[in-house]
Amino acid sequence: MPLVAMKPLLAAAEAKKYAVGAFNCNNMEIIQAIINAAEAEHAPVIIQASQGAIKYAGLEYIVALTRIAAEQASVPVALHLDHGTSFEQCQQCVEKGFTSVMIDGSKHSLEDNIALTKKVLAVARPAGVSVEGELGKLTGTEDDIYVSEKESMYTDPKEAKYFVEQTQVDALAIAIGTAHGQYKGEPKLDLERLSEIVKLVNVPIVLHGSSGVPDEAILEAIERGVRKVNIDTNIREHFMGALSDALKANPHELDPRKVLGPARAGATEIIREKIRLFSRGKL
Ligand code: G3H
Ligand code: 13P
Ligand code: ZN
Numbered sequence: 001m002p003l004v005a006m007k008p009l010l011a012a013a014e015a016k017k018y019a020v021g022a023f024n025c026n027n028m029e030i031i032q033a034i035i036n037a038a039e040a041e042h043a044p045v046i047i048q049a050s051q052g053a054i055k056y057a058g059l060e061y062i063v064a065l066t067r068i069a070a071e072q073a074s075v076p077v078a079l080h081l082d083h084g085t086s087f088e089q090c091q092q093c094v095e096k097g098f099t100s101v102m103i104d105g106s107k108h109s110l111e112d113n114i115a116l117t118k119k120v121l122a123v124a125r126p127a128g129v130s131v132e133g134e135l136g137k138l139t140g141t142e143d144d145i146y147v148s149e150k151e152s153m154y155t156d157p158k159e160a161k162y163f164v165e166q167t168q169v170d171a172l173a174i175a176i177g178t179a180h181g182q183y184k185g186e187p188k189l190d191l192e193r194l195s196e197i198v199k200l201v202n203v204p205i206v207l208h209g210s211s212g213v214p215d216e217a218i219l220e221a222i223e224r225g226v227r228k229v230n231i232d233t234n235i236r237e238h239f240m241g242a243l244s245d246a247l248k249a250n251p252h253e254l255d256p257r258k259v260l261g262p263a264r265a266g267a268t269e270i271i272r273e274k275i276r277l278f279s280r281g282k283l
Contacts, residue, residue: 003070006078006100006130006228007170009044010204013227019278022046022206023271024082024232026053028065029264030239035069035077036264037271043283044075045275046100046228048082051089063097080132082230090120094129102132102173110135110159117167132228135163136175138209141183150177154190161200171204171228172197176221178209181233189217191224198225206230211237215277222278229278235267242266 013020023034025047038045047069049062063079070077080100081093090101103120105113117133124131136155139145155174164172174197177189198205204227210218211233218229243263246253253259 001070001073001076003067003079003097003099004076005128006046006080006132009046009076009078010171010227012044014204016282017222018280018282019207019222019227019229020044020046021271021275021278022048022080022082022228022230023235023274024048024050024053024230025062025066026056029260030235030267031062031065031069033235033239033264033267034271035073036268037275038075038077039073040268041272041275041279041283042075043275043279044077046078046080048080048102048230050082050232051084053082059092059096067097078130080130083134084120087116087119090131091123094124094127098129100130100132100170102134104134104173106134106137106173106175110163114163114166117163117169121167121169130170132171132173132206133163133167133169134173134208135160136173138175139179141179141181141209141212143179151190154193155197157193157196157200160197164201164203169203171206172201173206173208176207178207178213180209181211182237183212187213187217189213189221191217191220194221194226195224204228211235218277219280222280229274231271231274234270234274238266238270239263 009020025031066079078099083104084090093101103117105116137153176194206228207226208230210229246259246262
């Protein structure tokens with residue numbers, strides 16, 4: 001079927017209290033891995049591309065590959081811009097066929113973030129494209145900062161309420177202790193803060209930096225109201241792990257398909273596992 005917007009996928013997840021997996025892609029093999037996993041699990045899925053992925057693969061390639069993948073699939077598929085930082089980038093994705101965009105204005109002041117998010121909504125809504133906003137700052141796992149300092153970057157529940165009232169975004173990304181990339185230790189999520197935000201905010205909540213968060217914490221976050229879970233690093237680990245194993249087994253391999261095939265299969269397996277975890281048997 002054609003690509004669908006993200007909003008109805010998250011509404012269906014809210015109705016049954018599960019979360020939709022949002023998986024980052026960089027190339028054809030990863031797009032295929034995401035679709036193969038979603039098909040195998042009979043699950044709706046969000047394929048997302050960062051600005052870096054768009055720069056690497058090309059905007060048109062990402063849209064064309066994902067469109068084909070969705071058209072051949074029996075499950076609903078949304079194509080989402082991950083961490084768009086400018087109005088222009090979001091507008092371009094809307095025009096070129098993305099069905100959802102994230103405008104990450106989290107580095108701006110609250111009022112500037114609201115203004116930027118509204119500007120994106122003004123071009124996205126008429127095109128039927130969903131919009132995710134972000135409030136609060138995620139750290140990198142390599143950022144050596146104190147816990148108290150980290151907490152000051154967490155999403156303030158009252159600000160979240162105000163942000164959503166002002167913007168009417170379709171989904172809100174929050175900071176509650178997760179980070180992008182591989183964790184050094186075990187992340188500790190501020191689940192009380194999550195519950196407080198869910199109580200005050202009436203749109204689906206998005207958890208970023210979810211690779212490396214223990215399964216129990218992911219389940220607890222979904223239990224408390226997270227409806228979109230972003231995964232990138234786990235895919236990279238499994239894709240590159242399988243690629244590296246294939247190359248080690250055959251250091252002089254000349255046929256890219258012989259190493260990219262296993263890499264795609266490795267990525268598919270971890271995505272299937274994540275989908276099963278996020279859907280909690282509720283699909
Ligand atoms: O949230 C960040 C994603 O993992 C994308 O990372 O900018 O390296 O493509 P990237
Ligand atoms: P991870 O790479 O930590 O899974 O984060 C993914 C993400 O949040 C993409 O926006
Ligand atoms: Zn993210």
